[in-house]
Structures are given as structure tokens and as C-alpha cells.
Amino acid sequence: MQWSGAAELNATPLTNITLAGKPIAAVANVKNFTFARVYICYWARGSCSCFPARHRTG
Numbered sequence: 001m002q003w004s005g006a007a008e009l010n011a012t013p014l015t016n017i018t019l020a021g022k023p024i025a026a027v028a029n030v031k032n033f034t035f036a037r038v039y040i041c042y043w044a045r046g047s048c049s050c051f052p053a054r055h056r057t058g
Helices: 006-011
Strands: 015-019 022-030 033-044 047-052
Antiparallel strands (some): 015 022, 022 033, 033 047
């Protein structure tokens, strides 16, 4: 995507968002744009396992 903040966004590290001490998402903010990577979380017996969401085909 062509955007005046693209280089700055690519250089900005992602910051984790946590729930109960486990990362559930990662975000980066540049100018008026927020990029978010949301994880798929599975809760079992009071603990959470989170994985980056992936696009599935088929």
C-alpha cells in the first residue's frame, strides 16, 4: 500500500496487548493508522494458549 507513513510503520515494533499475562494481540501505531495482529486464543482449565491468526483457504 502506498502511504506516507509506510516506511515508519515497517520500522515500528509491534507492542503486545495482554490478557491475564498472555499476549492476545500486537499493535503498531503510526500517524492516523493502527495495525493490529489479533491472535486466536484457546482457553482450557484456566489457562490460555494464543497463536497468530492465519488466513485459511478451502
